[in-house]
Amino acid sequence: MATVSFQFPPFPEHVRTARLVVGAAARREGVAEELVDELRLAVGEACTCAVLRHQSAGLTNADITVEVEQTEAGFAVSVRDEVTTGADSSSAALPTNGTRQDNESTTDVDIDALDFDEDLAIALIRGLAPVSDIEDSVTGRIISMTWPLSNRVN
Amino acid sequence: MQISISTRQSNDHFVVVVSGEVDVFTSEELDAALSSAIEEGNHNLVVDLSGVEFLDSTGLGVLVKALKRVREHDGSLAVVATEDRITKVFRITGLDSAIGLHDSVESAVKA
Numbered sequence: 707m708a709t710v711s712f713q714f715p716p717f718p719e720h721v722r723t724a725r726l727v728v729g730a731a732a733r734r735e736g737v738a739e740e741l742v743d744e745l746r747l748a749v750g751e752a753c754t755c756a757v758l759r760h761q762s763a764g765l766t767n768a769d770i771t772v773e774v775e776q777t778e779a780g781f782a783v784s785v786r787d788e789v790t791t792g793a794d795s796s797s798a799a800l801p802t803n804g805t806r807q808d809n810e811s812t813t814d815v816d817i818d819a820l821d822f823d824e825d826l827a828i829a830l831i832r833g834l835a836p837v838s839d840i841e842d843s844v845t846g847r848i849i850s851m852t853w854p855l856s857n858r859v860n
Numbered sequence: 861m862q863i864s865i866s867t868r869q870s871n872d873h874f875v876v877v878v879s880g881e882v883d884v885f886t887s888e889e890l891d892a893a894l895s896s897a898i899e900e901g902n903h904n905l906v907v908d909l910s911g912v913e914f915l916d917s918t919g920l921g922v923l924v925k926a927l928k929r930v931r932e933h934d935g936s937l938a939v940v941a942t943e944d945r946i947t948k949v950f951r952i953t954g955l956d957s958a959i960g961l962h963d964s965v966e967s968a969v970k971a
Contacts, residue, residue, distance in 0.1 A: 718885040743945055750916055754884040826917035826924075826953050833952035 713769035714753075716760030716787075724772055725750035728783055731774050737781050738856040745853055748834040749783055751827040752849040756787035758824070759847065763789045779837065780854045788846040862886065863912075865893045873969045874902035879911030882919035890919065894926040903935025906968040910942045915949055927959060936960075938968040 714720040729746040835851035863880035950956040962968035
């Protein structure tokens, strides 16, 4: 599978389309059916983060880029925004893990400390994607996620 | 995709019934419905998500915001969710420790 990429304007109405497109690509490339719902949710969260970051920064004329490709590690998805805050992506309110452990949090949430939109989105990405990485750089943030392939279709 | 929201009273609880997909595009509608209910003095809320097909972090955020507001009035907020794809987002984020999840409105009202 060649790398497939698409861009969309940073507006909420496009997030559903983005997650459905990536979900269809994942299904076509052989991601197990029981993982596709989780994949769509995680991709939607990454896209939502990007949209909200663009809107907060007033960057509504710069597109968000989504790339999907089949790698040795599996079905890889990256969502890249153009917001250069360099902010720390971790949160004190929610537990996060770089690699998914058991799909559930065992730590109580401090509701009052929760910056709910981004904290919850990142918690879901961490909890749903078997491998995930969030990288802030001078060109923006890239959220990378990978799922295993179980029944590759040629 | 739109969401559909209806409301009703059940004993001393105000029930908000939601169906459709709750995401960054539609969650404002849920926020408006819950905010309106709270402003009208309904501080014991049950949010019925059993007809919701998709729920993301913005939907969770709306529920957290409503929970904070009803707690200011010594109220409560419970959620009805029966599908694993919905309850899972509460479990992953740990919000099931703060928001009671129930399998029916009747169970939520009695809790």
